[in-house]
Amino acid sequence: MLDFxxxxxxxxxxxxxxxxxxxxxxxxxxxxxxxxxxYKVQPRENFERGYPLATLSFESRGMLKDRIYGATETIFHDPYYQRHVVSVPRILKVEAETIRSEANYAVFRTKPDEMSTVFNVGRYLDTIRRTDEGLKFESRICVFDSEMISNSLIYPI
Incomplete structure (x- = not known):
């Protein structure tokens, strides 16, 4: 149980x-x-079958920084905005240094001059570590429900 x-x-x-x-x-x-x-973005089918294949997969903060550099400086794509709707996290396990939790999410995408559309829906499976700087994600697996994904997953989910 977590304290308030x-x-x-x-x-x-x-x-x-x-x-x-x-x-x-x-x-x-x-x-x-x-x-x-x-940090992974993985289809539900692969996750549930234990397959490691993920749409995006990073293993360090340095790799996350590289992704942001690529998304903002080198990848050409149509601009769009994202809007997240995230459920209240459900606590799965609490240990001295880590918290395991999950939350459902829906990400809407809006391109200029277009209607908003549902872009990605799924759940976050998180391991959160207590650090001197506060709580930080040690692991965030974004398991999306659809077997298909839009042809451009540029920004983080």
Whole structure:
């Protein structure tokens, strides 16, 4: 069981993460993670069958920074905005240094001069580490429900 203060910090981590991405504050994204971390965006089918194949897979904060550099400086794509709707996290396990939790998410995408569309829906499976700087994601697996994904997954989910 989490104490009230830690649970409030957990809620802030989830909401601040979504706000940073939704507001295109890309330089903030890697700082939500520990230095050695895992970030994956993986289809539900592969996850449930134990297949390692993921649409995106990174293993360090440095790799996350590279992704942001690529997404903002080198990859050509139609501009779009994202908006996250994230459920209240469900606590799965609490240990001295880590918290395991999950939350459902829906990401809407809006391109200029187009209607908003549902872009990606699934759940976050998270391991969160207590650090001197506060709670940080040690692992974030974004398991999306559809077997298909839009042809351009540029920004983090």
């Amino acid at each position: 203060n830690t649970y409030q910090q957990l809620l802030a981590l989830y909401s601040d993460y979504a706000a940073a991405i939704d507001n295109n504050e890309w330089d903030k994204w890697p700082d939500f993670f520990t230095e050695v971390c895992v």
